[in-house]
Amino acid sequence: MFQRKLSNGFKRFDAYAKPLDDFKVKTFAGGAVTIISSIIIIFLFISEFLDYRKVHTEPILTVDKSRKERMSIFMNITFPHMPCYLLSVDVMDVSGEQQNDIEHDVYKTRLDPNGNVIESEASFVGESEIEGDQDAELPPNYCGSCYGARRGCCNTCDEVKEAYAAKGWSFNNPGKVEQCVREGYGDKVEEQKNEGCNVHGFVKVNKVAGNFHFAPGKSFQQNGMHVHDLQQFYKSTDFDFSHIIHSISFGKPQERIFNPLDDTQKETSISRYQFQYFLKIVSTNTVYLDGTEEPSNQYSVTEHDQDFSIGSGVYGLPGVFFNYEISPMLVTYTETRKSFTSFLTGVCAIVGGVFTVAGIIDSFIYTAEKKLKKKIELGKAS
Numbered sequence: 601m602f603q604r605k606l607s608n609g610f611k612r613f614d615a616y617a618k619p620l621d622d623f624k625v626k627t628f629a630g631g632a633v634t635i636i637s638s639i640i641i642i643f644l645f646i647s648e649f650l651d652y653r654k655v656h657t658e659p660i661l662t663v664d665k666s667r668k669e670r671m672s673i674f675m676n677i678t679f680p681h682m683p684c685y686l687l688s689v690d691v692m693d694v695s696g697e698q699q700n701d702i703e704h705d706v707y708k709t710r711l712d713p714n715g716n717v718i719e720s721e722a723s724f725v726g727e728s729e730i731e732g733d734q735d736a737e738l739p740p741n742y743c744g745s746c747y748g749a750r751r752g753c754c755n756t757c758d759e760v761k762e763a764y765a766a767k768g769w770s771f772n773n774p775g776k777v778e779q780c781v782r783e784g785y786g787d788k789v790e791e792q793k794n795e796g797c798n799v800h801g802f803v804k805v806n807k808v809a810g811n812f813h814f815a816p817g818k819s820f821q822q823n824g825m826h827v828h829d830l831q832q833f834y835k836s837t838d839f840d841f842s843h844i845i846h847s848i849s850f851g852k853p854q855e856r857i858f859n860p861l862d863d864t865q866k867e868t869s870i871s872r873y874q875f876q877y878f879l880k881i882v883s884t885n886t887v888y889l890d891g892t893e894e895p896s897n898q899y900s901v902t903e904h905d906q907d908f909s910i911g912s913g914v915y916g917l918p919g920v921f922f923n924y925e926i927s928p929m930l931v932t933y934t935e936t937r938k939s940f941t942s943f944l945t946g947v948c949a950i951v952g953g954v955f956t957v958a959g960i961i962d963s964f965i966y967t968a969e970k971k972l973k974k975k976i977e978l979g980k981a982s
Contacts, residue, residue: 627965627966627969629962629965629966629969630962630965630966633958633961633962633965634958634962636958637954637955637957637958640954641950641951641954641955644950644954645947645950645951648943648946648947648950649943651938651946652937652938652940652942652943652946653937654937655889655935655936655937656935656936656937656938657856657933657934657935657936658933658934658936659931659932659933660931660932660934661929661930661931661932662929662930662932663928663929663930664883664927664928664929664930665930666807666883666930669807670804670805670806670807671804671805671806671807671850671851671881671897672802672803672804672850672851672852673802673803673804673805673812673848673849673850674801674802674847674848674849674850674851674852674853675706675799675800675801675802675803675845675847675848676798676799676800676845676846676847676848677798677799677800677814677843677844677845677846677848677920678711678715678796678797678798678799678843678844678846679796679797679798679799679814679841679842679843680711680713680715680796680842680843680844681796681838681839681840681841681842682796682797682816682839682840682841683710683792683793683794683795683796683797683839684708684709684710684792684795684797685788685789685792686816686817686832686833686839687708687797687799687814687815687816688700688701688814688815688816688817688818688819688828689701689702689706689799689803689812689813689814690702690812690813690815690819690826691803691805691810691811691812692810692811692812692826693805693806693808693809693810693811694808694809694810695806695808695810697805697806697810698821698826699803699805700819700820700821700826701818701819702803705801705802705803705804706799706800706801706802706803707799707800707801708797708798708799709797709798709799709800710792710795710796710797711795711796711797711798712795712796713794713795713796715796717798718795738755742755743755744756744759744760744778744779745778746759746760746763747760747763747764747777749763749764749766749767749769750763750766750767754779755779756779756783757774757777757779757780757782757783757785759779760777760779760780761818764829765818765819765820765829766820768820768821768827770829770830770831771818771829771831771832772829772831772832774786774789789832793836793838794838799814800846807926808926809924809925809926810923810924811921811922811923811924812922813917813919813920813921813922814841814843814919814920815828815917815918815919815920816828816830816832816833816839816918816919817829817830817831817832817833828917833871833918836871837871838871839871840868840869840870840871840873841868841873841874841875841918841919841920842866842867842868842869843865843866843875843920844863844864844865844866845861845862845863845864845865846862846863847859847862847863848861848862848922849896849897850881850896850897850898850899850924851884851895851896851897852894852896853896854884854886854894854896856886856933857884857896857897857898858898859898859899860899860900860901861877861901866905868905870907870909871909871918872907872908872909872910872918873905873906873907873908873909873918874905874906874908874916874917874918874919874920874921875903875905875919875920875921876903876904876905876906876921876923877901877902877903877920877921877922877923878901878902878903878904878923878924878925879899879900879901879922879923879924879925880899880900880901880924880925880927881897881898881899881924881925881926881927882897882898882899882927882929882930882931883895883897883926883927883929883930883931884896884897884898884930884931884932884933885930885931885932885933886932886933886935887932887933887934887935888935889935889936889937898931899924
């Protein structure tokens with residue numbers, strides 16, 4: 601008895617009263633509406649599921665509060681008409697730090713006039729590309745002259761060149777240097793003068809405004825100024841700074857970060873020519889779904905080039921210069937995904953909404969059919 605009363609009590613709360621089967625009328629239009637609404641529900645369900653599984657990225661712009669950070673610059677650049685022994689890579693910034701003729705993590709690869717690799721093993725930038733017979737037998741207690749550049753011994757051509765650079769002298773006559781003659785330096789220079797060079801690797805710099813550049817000749821400091829020895833460069837008009845930037849990025853490359861200088865190619869037949877790129881760098885941080893973060897940078901760029909040929913009235917250092925500034929803003933990309941409860945809510949809304957609309961349409965069609973049949977029966981249909 602108690603169970604029957606409880607059951608009857610719950611029946612009063614039934615918001616979904618069921619009509620008797622004898623009073624259910626099934627129509628062709630109702631069947632068509634049901635099939636179409638079911639197809640729509642399946643399509644919307646698949647779309648909702650794909651959206652639930654999709655990873656969304658939300659960008660947020662904030663002030664960059666990082667301090668005393670260092671930044672890696674990754675590069676891969678080819679110079680078709682500049683031999684490796686003439687090319688140097690230098691970095692300097694507004695904090696006063698300078699890296700002349702970088703020797704670590706940046707490599708040079710010799711290329712023939714057709715762009716094919718000559719040496720499979722790349723050498724460090726700053727490392728001599730002119731290798732002579734340095735292992736030739738020397739007299740006991742041999743001490744080569746440094747030709748006034750420094751005290752002590754210079755037993756190889758490279759040591760003489762380094763002494764000249766430290767002194768701020770140009771190395772313009774290797775034919776009169778006994779060590780260079782012995783090692784065949786002049787022959788090697790003649791052999792490599794029509795070659796190209798590929799420079800690739802990375803360099804770490806302070807995260808402040810500065811520049812890095814590719815210029816001819818050994819670089820050194822003289823009277824507080826950054827100077828290049830251009831004597832070897834000016835001996836031929838076949839050298840120029842045409843270049844192909846295969847890739848350049850500030851921080852490890854990421855798929856969502858577009859580097860506008862990638863695959864950039866510049867041509868010139870003028871030896872004393874300077875290319876300049878002005879870059880605005882924006883710090884970028886990516887937060888993945890698992891919570892890990894990957895810092896990087898993206899940049900915008902503008903370009904300028906200038907002719908320093910004799911008679912142009914303008915003087916400057918030929919080469920390729922990248923001048924960069926650091927933006928005070930930080931862009932954070934955060935990966936997100938819809939929660940399962942949001943997915944269930946969406947599915948319920950789809951099913952309920954489609955069936956509700958389908959019921960209204962079916963009711964309208966059924967009512968219209970009934971009225972039409974009634975008019976026909978009364979002979980009032982036109």
